[in-house]
Amino acid sequence: MQPEEVRTSAQARAIVEERGLQHVKVGIFDNDGILRGKYIEREKFFAALDKGMGFCDVVLGWDSNDQQYDNVTFTGWHTAFPDAAVRLLPGTCRALPLEGSMLLFLGEFAGHAEEVCPRATLRRVLQRATAMGYAAAAAAEYEFFLFSETPASVREKNYRGLTSLTPGYFGYSVLRSSVHADLYQALLQLAADMRMPIEGLHTETGPGVIEAALHYSEALEAADRAALFKTFVKVLAQRRGLMATFMAKWSQQLPGQSGHLHISLSRKDGSSAFHDQAQPHGMSEQMRWFVGGQQALMPELLALVAATVNSYTRLVPGFWAPTAATWGVENRTCALRVIQGGASSQRVEYRIAAADINPYLALAAAIGSGLWGIEHRIEPDEPISGNAYDRKLPAERQLPRTLSEAAERLAHSAAAQELFGTPFVEHFAASRQWEEREFRRAVTDWELARYFEII
Secondary structure, eight states, rough: OGGGGSSSSSHHHHHHHHTSSSEEEEEOOOOOOEEEEEEEEEHHHHHHHHHHHEEGGGGGGBTTTSSSSSOSSSSSTTTTTTTTEEEEEEGGGEEOOGGGTTTEEEEEEEEGGGGGGGHHHHHHHHHHHHHHTTEEEEEEEEEEEEEEEEHHHHHHTTOOOOOOOOOOOOOTTTHHHTTHHHHHHHHHHHHHTOOOOOOEEEEOOSSSSEEEEEEOHHHHHHHHHHHHHHHHHHHHHHHOOEEEEOSOOOOOOOOBBBBEEEEEEEETSSSSSSSSTSSGBOHHHHHHHHHHHHHHHHHHHHHHSOTTTTHHHOOOOOOOOOOOOOOSOOTSSSEEEEOOOOOHHHHEEEOOTTTTHHHHHHHHHHHHHHHHHHTTOOOOOOOOOGGGGOOOOGGBBBOSHHHHHHHHHHHHHHHHHHHHHHHHHHHHHHHHHHHHHHTTTTOOHHHHHTTTOOO
């Protein structure tokens, strides 16, 4: 049996037994899209397939640096950090070719913790789509930088003066990808073996930057693929003496790193809900309303997509990142790019997203706001032609400029509470307010250089 064939608990048992595994790796994605997990003994794994398992709920109560939020009610010292219920998901079975015959299974928080679980939040949005008669498909495309560094060396250098894998601006370079063909081939093979296939892989503009477009799939599977891809690109790089970063922007001198999301809707009969040849740009009413909802809610849901302090350094004019809730047809200066793909691939590209996204939450925001638009028949603005950065836009289309502002907008969004549930919104907004407070405590290199002597 192959991992992609596993659907049931019985099949999960069978493949573990076929491979003679004594332990299995299990993992759960947290607020920041970080994979938290462990190896568990096979008999415990078999029992967990039927009865579920416990996982310390601290992973939903700490930040990317393992520091505990002090402003959430779900977990903390006041709850004494009990185990939260987790259901294992047989259909997420993945081979781990870098670990011989080892297998990985993802889990999802259940019970009370399900209300704040990122994967469960996206699943609830997709259940809403199903109730409306739609199925959502999606794909992520990531830009990431590679460095000839190690986790030890970047710390020794204090993340300054790093050596990029390759020098210079070599976008779409056959030279670069051919010289490093063994790395590219290893990445393509790893992605194929782990059921996160790559549709396109090439250099982007900048030293050591690569873009990978993942193949589209059903939206929850697409989120699994996108989240796993980030983790295992880093694993592959570090095993080769390299490091990869998916920060939204790691250098003031270079463009940020995108994590664009491509989204489409189909009807129950499999036909495109987005395509209508008789309408302008081939956009059906449903697609128009979907884009309208995305545009209308983008400012108040931005914290779900731009979820780090660093995210906001990318959202500036002239660096291939949108700065307002705009849309256009085949327009890469807009936050929402409608792609005229005909009946087979009519879709919207959610370009506000950076590589630092938690894919579950970014897709929940992108799809949820679109469904809300269909439900309320929200008409978008007129599409923008030409440079969106040059347009003067009304206040309601302006995006929050900081994580703090975005978190505040999310916390008070009635639409967000309707789409994702009040417990999730309160918990996640509080986690972003914590993140901003942690940043405000820092003394940056910029401050030292500006004020140390002269002020």
